[in-house]
Amino acid sequence: MDSNQHNNNHTNGEKRLRALFDLNIAIMEVINSDLPLNATLEAILEEIRKKIPYTHGAIFLPDEKGNLEMIASKGYPETLKGKKFSKGIIKYVYNNGNAVYEPEFKDTPWDSKPYKPELVEFYPEMNSVLVIPLGKYGVFELFSDKKNAFGADAIDSLMLNSYILALVIQNVKLREIESKTKDELIKSRERERNHILELTSRLYLKIENIDPYSARHSPRVAYYAKEIAREMGFDEDYQIKIYNAALLHDIGKCEIERSVRESPQKFSKADNPIKLPHVTKGEEILKFYGLENYPFISDAIKYHHEWYDGDSRGYLRRLKGEQIPLVARIIAVADVYEALTSDRPYRKAFSKPHAIKHIMKRAGTHFDPKVVKAFVNVMRKETLQDLVDTLAFLIKRFSSVSEQKP
Template sequence: MSQQTILFVDDEVNILKALNRLTRHEPWTVLCASRGSEALELLDKTSAQVVVSDQRMPEMSGVDLLQSVRDRHPDIVRMMLTGYTEINVAVDAINRGEIFRLITKPWNDEELKATIRQAFDHFHLKHEIKRLNLVTREQNFRLQDMNRNLEDKVRERTKQLAEKHHELRTAYVQTIRALAEAVDAKDAYTRGHSERVGVYASKLAREMSFPKDFIERVYIAGLLHDVGKIGVPDHIITKPERLTDLEYEEIKRHPEIGARILEPVTFLAEVVPCVRHHHEWYDGSDHGYPARLCGDQIPLPSRVILVADTVEAMTSDRPYRKALSLEIVIRELHTYSGTQFDPAAVRAMLALFEREGDGFLRKNQKFDIYEFIEG
């Protein structure tokens, strides 16, 4: 049960007595004051919800008192009880004291009690509204806080995921490079061959304006294109003299062997056909192997890799010859464009030579495929 305290202010003792009598059977705590200053002191010490004041009193008028109450205790419901019914007093009381009701003397007991009850209800209603507003505001703040925390957490987790993803992709490429290097190491002359084919092929793919995931696939396929040489006897791979027909047939098995090695690896599924067909000729002639595919039948990355592969081989020393000059390489590309090579890949290679010259072939450059793709 909420507490109900009312303060009556009147300089006439009889009025205060009458009011006390009137409220005797009500569940209200009644306070009385005969001066404005006394009333204000009482309100500072005790909590009341309703103040009923006379207008005409010595020292301080009722309107002045109620204005002070409004300033100091805005929640207290204020009423004026007066025999003095000049309109300007009423207007003052309403405007300055912001009173709830104006009651005239002499009063009707039941009406006065009903009005006081309304005043208490009014107080408790306002109090409840205020409390609910506060609760709502607090909950809003808490919700905003939770939202902010959630956003921060999501941002943080997304960042962590991106980092993990990058780490995984880098580890994946490093593993593939290690494998490619192991194959190249079978022959001193081909050391670094696969890595360079991967680099040249991805540069070609970018020159041809292919999307990022395509460039990545071309790079990986470039690294792995000769992985099947692992299944070709070393003495054939390292043989410095011209190969016999039989030995050449043996060498020609490396794309198929490579594809077979990679086939069980799920995440390399798209790379397998690129490896299998990296020695097909664009014109479909029987120089190409293993399937003698023609033109568009040959996977696009294979066509890009073939040009990169040939350029890398021609510009590297071999036991039987020195690296060929750029001039000769360019002539060869022109000669075999449309027969061995996809003319689009040749055009891109020539454009790269045009722009970068010998710099394009600089060996042992550091290359990060993901920096390259994003850059």
């Protein structure tokens, strides 16, 4: 790769990262309002429309029978709100957890597909449809009258924000329960979730502004950590928590001098001026922002460099085995794999098979064998061909989207 191509790739990557988090911040502003669920989702659809133009958009939530109800929409008549769907493309996406993108669906041979867009009969002028799952909370769907309306940047951004949108739905539902029950415990939990979510976004922007490498590295670590947790059987709430924690695991590097962070020198384990200080600096940042008592984030920052066998190469505490919190054991694997498969100033990136072999050899010494087993299963299932150059959330269930990009 010549220098011009490298610079273009770097610039494009930064633009994609900025576009992605611009939408994230816009959604965060909506979250902090006291709007009811329907109005919150309508406002989020409007923010999406400002960043990613579409003709019709809707969010569907499941009812107690598993039907999908149109809760919020833009571009559709009000009479469609409340309509329930028990089949079609949105039901397919909800049941299978796979995003679907049909960039030219007028020319699509629907008889060969396991689904068909139900709403297209009302709007025959539509040409593109994108449907993305929100886990157990439903799906959101965007239509456009243009062919190939949604490019790679738009799809990447929506994939990331689908996790946040699911959390929004969960939080707003909790808020509505609180207003009915007046239960102070539920209110406290909601405030805690919103507080963590807000501070996570704020601290990530700090990373983005100060440490470009970590701004690219941390979302990919978060992706791997979330997928490992999913493979280990943890629920969506745990996955979201570990994702947020992994985003901030290297926050302490923001307090390390840039000349040291970006040094081309490969430091020895004994005199590394980054590793030990970034853990202690991270703890200081946690205390400053009042996050030291949130175990997911605190444990991720403090313990993600501990060795499973208690070897002295781990630090600061030289914990061993299950003394190391699970969140840190999971992030340790994700962190090392992502670092190995990225170019560094002092070496080229490992190939993915080489990096996986490196991780597997260290099961029981550096890494928890159970976490390594889950990681290897993730690697077997996922197609991650473009992950290093993009943003970290292209997983196999969205591979059909990637294959149909123009």
